[in-house]
Amino acid sequence: MKRIMLVCLTALAVSGTCSLYAQSSGSDFMVGDKSLFEEVTGIKKKTDKFNLYLNMHGDFNMKWNDSGFDQGAFEMKQLRIEMKGDINDWLSYRYRQRLNRGNDGSDNIDNVPTSIDWAGVGIKLNKFSFFAGKQCVSYGGIEFDLNPIDIYEYSDMIEHMSNFMTGLNVAYNYNPYQQIQFQVLNSRNGPSEEMYGDLERTKLPLVYTLNWNGNFLDVFKTRWSASVMNETKGEKMYYYALGNEFNFSPKWHAYFDWMYSREGVDRKGIITSIVGTDNQAHNAFNAEYMSYVLHVNYRFAPKWNLFAKGMYETASVYKASDEVEKGKYRTAWGYAGGIEFYPMESNLHFFLAYVGRSYKYTDRAKALGEDNFSTHRVSVGFIWQGHSLNITKSAN
Numbered sequence: 416m417k418r419i420m421l422v423c424l425t426a427l428a429v430s431g432t433c434s435l436y437a438q439s440s441g442s443d444f445m446v447g448d449k450s451l452f453e454e455v456t457g458i459k460k461k462t463d464k465f466n467l468y469l470n471m472h473g474d475f476n477m478k479w480n481d482s483g484f485d486q487g488a489f490e491m492k493q494l495r496i497e498m499k500g501d502i503n504d505w506l507s508y509r510y511r512q513r514l515n516r517g518n519d520g521s522d523n524i525d526n527v528p529t530s531i532d533w534a535g536v537g538i539k540l541n542k543f544s545f546f547a548g549k550q551c552v553s554y555g556g557i558e559f560d561l562n563p564i565d566i567y568e569y570s571d572m573i574e575h576m577s578n579f580m581t582g583l584n585v586a587y588n589y590n591p592y593q594q595i596q597f598q599v600l601n602s603r604n605g606p607s608e609e610m611y612g613d614l615e616r617t618k619l620p621l622v623y624t625l626n627w628n629g630n631f632l633d634v635f636k637t638r639w640s641a642s643v644m645n646e647t648k649g650e651k652m653y654y655y656a657l658g659n660e661f662n663f664s665p666k667w668h669a670y671f672d673w674m675y676s677r678e679g680v681d682r683k684g685i686i687t688s689i690v691g692t693d694n695q696a697h698n699a700f701n702a703e704y705m706s707y708v709l710h711v712n713y714r715f716a717p718k719w720n721l722f723a724k725g726m727y728e729t730a731s732v733y734k735a736s737d738e739v740e741k742g743k744y745r746t747a748w749g750y751a752g753g754i755e756f757y758p759m760e761s762n763l764h765f766f767l768a769y770v771g772r773s774y775k776y777t778d779r780a781k782a783l784g785e786d787n788f789s790t791h792r793v794s795v796g797f798i799w800q801g802h803s804l805n806i807t808k809s810a811n
Contacts, residue, residue: 463500463501464500464501464502465498465500466497466498466499466500466802467496467497467498467802468496468497468498468499468800468801468802469495469496469497469799469800469801470493470494470495470496470497470511470562470563470564470799470800470801471491471493471494471564471797471798471799471800471801472491472492472493472494472563472564472565472796472797472798473489473490473491473492473796473797474489474490474492474766474794474795474796474797475487475488475489475490475794475795475796476488476489476490476792476793476794477792477793477794478790478791478792479790479791479792480788480789480790480791481788481789491515492564492796493513493515493563493564494513494514494515495511495512495513495514495532495563495564496511496512496514497509497510497511497512497533498510498511499511499533504539505538505539505540506536506537506538506539507536507537507538507539508535508536508537509533509534509535509537509546510531510533510534511531511532511533511534512530512531512532513530513531513532514530516528516529516530517529517530518530522605522606523604523605524601524603524604524605524606524620525549525580525581525601525604527549527581527604529579529604529605531549531579532549532551532579533548533549533550533551533579534548534549535547535548535549535550536548542587542588542589543585543586543587543588544585544586544588545583545584545585545586546583546584546586547582547583547584548581549579549580549581550579550580550581550582550584550600551578551579552576552577552578552579552580552598552600552622552624552642553584553596553598553624553626553640554576554578554624554626554640554642554654554656555626555627555638555639555640555655555656555657555658555672555674556573556638556640556656556657556658556672556674556708557636557638557658557659557660557670557671557672557710558570558573558658558670558672558708558710559573559578559638559656559658559672560638560658562800564798564799564800565798567724567751567753567766567768567770567794568724568726568749568751568770568772568792570674570706570708570726570728570749571683571685571704571706571728571730571747572674572676572683572704572706572728573674573706575682575683575684575685576683577603577604579604580600580601580602580603580604580622581600581601582598582599582600582601582621583598583599583600584596584597584598585597585598591630592629592630592631593627593628593629593630594627594628594629595625595626595627595628596624596625596626596627596628597623597624597625597626598622598623598624598626599621599622599623600621600622600624601620601621601622602617602620602621602622602644602645602646603620607620607647610682610698611646611647611680611697611698612696612697612698613696613697614647614648614650614680614697614698615647615648616647616648617645617646617647617648617650618648619645620645621644621645622642622643622644622645622652623642623643623644624640624641624642625640625641625642626638626639626640627639627640633662634661634662634663635659635660635661635662636659636660636662637657637658637659637660638656638658638660639656639657639658640654640655640656641653641654641655642654642655644682646678646679646680646682647679647680649679650679650680650700651679652676652677652678652679652680652682653676653677653678654674654675654676654677655674655675655676656672656673656674656675657672657673657674658670658671658672659671659672665714666713666714666715667711667712667713667714668711668712668714669709669710669711669712670708670709670710671707671708671709671710672706672707672708673705673706673707674704674705674706674708675703675704675705675706676702676703676704676705677702677703677733678701678702678703678704679700679701680697680698680699680700680702681698681699681700681701681702682698682702683702683704684698685702685704685730685745686699686702686730686731686732686744687699687702689730689744689745689776689780689783689785690732690739690744690783691783699732699737699739700734700736700737700739701732701733701734701735701736701739701741702730702731702732702733703730703731703732703733704728704729704730704731705728705729705731706726706727706728707726707727707728708724708725708726709724709725709726710722710723710724711723711724717757718756718757718758719754719755719756719757720754720755720757720764721752721753721754721755722751722752722753722754722755723751723752724749724750724751724752725748725749725750725751726747726748726749726750727746727747727748727749728746728747728748728749729743729745729746729747730743730744730745730746730747731743731744732744740779742777742779743777744776744777744779744780744785745774745775745776745777745780745785746774746775746777747772747773747774747775748772748773748775749770749771749772749773750770750771751768751769751770751771752768752769753766753767753768753769754766754767754768761799761802762798762799762800763797763798763799764797764798764799765795765796765797766794766795766796766797766798767793767794767795768793768794768795769791769792769793769794770791770792770794771789771790771791771792772789772790772791773787773788773789774787774788774789775787
C-alpha cells in the first residue's frame with residue numbers, strides 16, 4: 416500500500432513540475448542512472464506496459480509588427496499528456512491529449528474531440544504492423560513528424576493542416592531500414608459545412624496516403640508521401656511531401672522538406688481569406704500551395720545547440736473560377752534562429768529564439784485590399800517531455 420501511495424505521489428509531483436518537452440519518444444526523467452519511478456519505488460522496469468509522459472513547451476514571448484512593439488506575455492504553447500505501452504510482443508496502445516484545447520467532440524465525424532491526438536491500438540505481425548484509431552496522418556516531411564513541442568514556428572502549410580484523424584494505418588517493414596505505409600483516415604474532424612460551407616458534401620470523406628520511410632547508413636533519411644483526399648462532391652486535394660534528413664557528423668544535423676498541395680476546394684483557407692467568395696458561403700476553388708523548409712542544427716558543445724531555419728512558401732490559384740484570377744497571390748518567408756541548453760541527460764532544454772515572418776502580396780492580391788506585412792518574435796523558455804511513470808510489473 417505504501418508503494419502504491421509513493422507511485423501516485425510521484426506522478427503528481429512530476430506532472431506538477433514546471434518543466435518542458437512534448438511529443439515524440441523521449442528519455443525517462445533521470446535521477447542518476449535510474450528513472451524517477453525506479454528511484455522512488457524501487458521497482459526496476461523490465462518491459463514497457465505503461466508509460467506516462469507530460470509534454471510541455473512554455474515561454475515568454477515578445478512580439479513586434481509593422482507598427483512596433485505589440486505584446487509581451489507568458490504562454491504555454493504546448494501542453495499534452497500521453498500514455499502508451501506494449502502489452503506484449505504484438506499488442507500496443509497509445510493515447511495523447513492536448514490539455515489546452517476544447518474537449519467537445521459531439522459534432523465531429525468520429526465523435527472524438529480535436530484535443531485528442533492519438534487514441535488507438537497497434538498490432539505487430541512479423542514485418543507488418545497495424546494501428547487503428549485516432550492517429551497522425553502519415554504525411555511526409557521531417558518536420559511534420561517531429562514532436563510539436565520541438566517546433567518554434569511551423570510553416571503556413573503545416574499550420575493550416577488537419578493533422579490528427581481517425582482510421583487505419585498499415586506498415587510493411589521491408590528491412591530494418593526501409594518501411595512502406597498505407598493509411599486510410601477520415602478527411603476531416605468536424606462537419607463538412609464547417610470546413611467547406613454550403614458545398615455538397617462527399618459521401619466518402621476519406622484521405623488515402625502512401626508513405627515511404629528510408630534510412631541510409633543513418634546519414635541520409637527520407638520521409639516521402641503522396642496523398643489523395645475527398646473534399647466535397649467532385650472535388651479532391653492532392654498532397655505531396657518529400658522530407659530529407661542529413662546527419663553530417665555528431666555536431667551537424669539538417670533537414671530539408673518540400674511540400675505541395677493542389678486543392679479543388681481551398682482547404683487551408685489562405686487563398687479564401689485573400690479573394691473571398693460569394694459572401695463567404697464557401698471556400699475558394701482551385702487553390703495551390705508550395706512550401707520549402709530548411710533547418711540546421713550545430714551541437715557545438717555537449718550541452719549546447721545552435722539552430723537556424725528558413726522557410727519559403729507561395730499561395731496561388733491554378734485555374735480561374737468565380738471571377739478569381741489565375742496566378743500567384745502571396746509569397747511568405749520565415750526565418751528563425753536561436754540557442755538551446757540541455758542541462759541534464761534527459762531531453763529538458765532551455766532556449767532563446769527569434770522568429771520572423773514576412774508576407775508579400777502580388778498586384779492582383781493588393782487590388783483586393785491586401786498589404787505586405789512582417790512580424791517578429793523573441794522567445795525565452797523551456798521544452799520538456801517528462802517521462803513521469805514506467806510501470807512494468809505488478810508489485811505485491
